[in-house]
Amino acid sequence: MMEEKKIIFVCTGNTCRSPMAEAVLRSEFKRLNIGDVSVFSAGLEPSKNGNINPHSAAVLSENGLSIENFASRALDEEMLTNAYAVICMTDSQRDILMDMRWNLLRRTGLSEIENNVYSFSDIAGYEIPDPFGRDKECYRLTYTKIAGGMAAIIAKLFPELSAAESAQAAEKEKQENPVREKEREATVKPRKPRAKPRKRVARSGTERMSSAKKSTAKKASAKMKAAKKSSASVVFAEKEKKSKD
Numbered sequence: 001m002m003e004e005k006k007i008i009f010v011c012t013g014n015t016c017r018s019p020m021a022e023a024v025l026r027s028e029f030k031r032l033n034i035g036d037v038s039v040f041s042a043g044l045e046p047s048k049n050g051n052i053n054p055h056s057a058a059v060l061s062e063n064g065l066s067i068e069n070f071a072s073r074a075l076d077e078e079m080l081t082n083a084y085a086v087i088c089m090t091d092s093q094r095d096i097l098m099d100m101r102w103n104l105l106r107r108t109g110l111s112e113i114e115n116n117v118y119s120f121s122d123i124a125g126y127e128i129p130d131p132f133g134r135d136k137e138c139y140r141l142t143y144t145k146i147a148g149g150m151a152a153i154i155a156k157l158f159p160e161l162s163a164a165e166s167a168q169a170a171e172k173e174k175q176e177n178p179v180r181e182k183e184r185e186a187t188v189k190p191r192k193p194r195a196k197p198r199k200r201v202a203r204s205g206t207e208r209m210s211s212a213k214k215s216t217a218k219k220a221s222a223k224m225k226a227a228k229k230s231s232a233s234v235v236f237a238e239k240e241k242k243s244k245d
Contacts, residue, residue: 005037005084007157010093014043014072016053016139017089017128021146023060023067028150032161037084042075044093049073053132055139063143077104085157086117089128094119123156124149 009021018041026039050072060066080086080100088094097117121127128145131138154161 003036006079006082007037007039008075008079008083008086009039009041009089010044010075010086010097011041011089011128012044012046012093012130013050013132014041014046014074015050016056016130016132017142017146018043019052019067019070019072020056020060020143021087021089021128023065024143024147024150025153027065028154034161040079042073042079044075044096046072046074053139055131055136056143058136059139059143062140063147080104080117083116087123087153088117088119089130091119091121091127094122118156120146120149124152 007025009018009025011018022039022041029037029039052067052070052072057067075086075097077100080097081104086097088097094117101115101117119127126145126149128142131142
């Protein structure tokens with residue numbers, strides 16, 4: 001039996017951000033039918049057995065999610081050691097846990113503990129600011145940012161799962177939209193090979209001079225013909241004038 005992997009989200013009080021992240025990722029694993037991963041949350045300075053913030057609970061409910069029997073708790077060294085990954089909402093929280101990790105190494109004499117501590121920005125590219133004390137709209141924005149980073153988190157922690165999901169989605173799209181797939185294949189036509197550029201043959205100096213002479217001769221011949229034609233026209237005009245006189 002595969003050992004269960006534990007993922008822990010961490011914020012300050014474990015009442016606003018980390019509970020929302022816990023609920024969202026649990027929902028994603030349920031959707032993907034993944035049963036060997038558990039998701040928790042904890043805080044650096046939580047109130048003992050504190051409840052989830054009402055705004056966080058309301059926003060989760062608006063999105064069809066909930067978190068039952070929740071009670072805030074503090075992250076301890078045992079959780080840090082046994083977790084597959086610990087994801088903090090901010091870089092400063094990550095730095096605090098990294099210090100805890102090194103203190104644990106020194107005190108226990110362990111040679112190494114695999115680095116399992118990340119900040120949200122390490123994976124998704126942005127931090128999750130604390131919405132505590134603000135209105136519900138701020139909590140909605142916080143939820144949106146958390147949910148928007150889940151695909152990146154899954155891809156980071158479970159790259160094989162992310163690749164399999166992408167392949168399944170592509171196959172599902174192909175089966176559900178066979179007409180669209182045929183249209184797509186019809187529009188993707190192979191490119192015709194580009195014609196090879198004509199090679200310019202280098203000519204010798206003698207050939208270039210000969211060509212220049214021919215061009216000059218043609219121009220001179222054209223001028224002589226034009227002059228003869230003009231002269232003939234003048235003569236004809238004078239004869240016409242005399243005959244009229």
